[in-house]
Amino acid sequence: LSPGIYVCSKCGYELFSSGAKYQHSSPWPAFTETLHADSVAKYEERPGALKVLTKTSRSVLHEFLNDGPKRGQSRF
Structure with missing residues (x-):
């Protein structure tokens, strides 16, 4: 994974860090x-x-789900 920030393609607002991917x-x-x-x-x-x-x-x-990498953890 490349380090960086994921932003909204429409407005450019910061959404996620690559560290959370x-x-x-x-x-x-x-x-x-x-x-x-x-x-x-x-x-x-x-x-x-x-x-x-x-x-x-x-x-x-997308949908907000509770099937993240750890049991019961949320993901986007």
Whole structure:
């Protein structure tokens, strides 16, 4: 993994650090935490399913899941 910061492609706001990225079975990048407390917003799309958006441009990133690298850890 190359060190760096992942940013929103629409507004350039910082979202994730490469230090929080890990290999996951999905084809999408997976992160255990955001770079800033206000990097993303979450809303309940349906019971038990949280959708993750960039806080500033409201671009959809993915769902917020509890299948991170450690048991019960969240991932983005």
